Amino acid sequence: MKIKNTALFIFMMTVAFMNAQNVYLSKVEKTKENKDKYFFKIDPTKSDAEYLGEIDVQGFSNDDATIYTSILKKAKEIGANAFSYKPFESVDEKTQPFNPANYQLGLYYITKDELSKPSDVMYFFSSSSKPQTISINKKDYVLQPRSFIAIKGIPGEIYTISTKKFLGSTIKISVNENSQAQYFQISSAKIKSNTYGEPGINLKSGDIMGLDKSFGDFLRMIYTENN
Known part of the structure; x- marks a missing residue:
């Protein structure tokens, strides 16, 4: 019975580890003081956004709302109100496709004027x-x-x-x-x-x-x- 319980515990811990997702600030260039609640996706090449740092996400989870909340909290630590996806490059300098188990975000600060662009x-x-x-x-x-x-x-x-x-x-x-x-x-x-x-x-x-x-x-x- 003890052997079965131990095996079950190991299996459950393995599943939990495989589904764990870690979010951390991997780079901080500068910080901004602001109380903005929004956090919008931007194209930094088409914006006057101010670069603040980067977030790394490792591991996969289906709980998108929880992961988003974790990312938002980290972003607000340095005053970011915008983000962009930063694709990794392979050794042959080709851009790799998005991997939901391992990705990186650039963090930015944008002015409210840039948020007023209409969309239908x-x-x-x-x-x-x-x-x-x-x-x-x-x-x-x-x-x-x-x-x-x-x-x-x-x-x-x-x-x-x-x-x-x-x-x-x-x-x-x-x-x-x-x-x-x-x-x-x-x-x-x-x-x-x-x-x-x-x-x-x-x-x-x-x-x-x-x-x-x-x-x-x-x-x-x-x-x-x-x-």
Whole structure:
């Protein structure tokens, strides 16, 4: 009996280790004093962003909200309010594809003027573990786990979004001139919402959850876009 219990303990510890994800500041160039709650994805080559440092993420986890929170806390330690993905290069100087178990982020500070750029794009994310079916104005899409689609909206149009499930959610989305991008996750799993106004998940409607831009930008980086 003791041997079985020991073997079970070792197995559980191995699984836990394989699913552990470590987040740490690997480089600090400078710090900024600010209380910004947002944390947006940017292209530093097309921005006047001020470089602050880097974060390394090692290990894989399906709990995207928890990992995002860990990254956000580290970024705020040096006053960052923006990030970009920093791809690794192989020995032959070719850029390696994104690896959700090992990646690096550049941390930046940007002014509020750079955040006011309008966008008419709607992003729809699948769950982290199961495929999801979504209908947008009666057109069906099947999203594989950890993937998303981006729909360019037409100002003034109303979009009907449905999960096509019995007792599933249906919402209507409008796109306005000079509005910000909108982010939604399609999932049957329950995800704990953050306090309104905090970065993370702010809105929830059954199995269609509205996400704030910060968390949406993070998912847009770690998930694969369906073209």
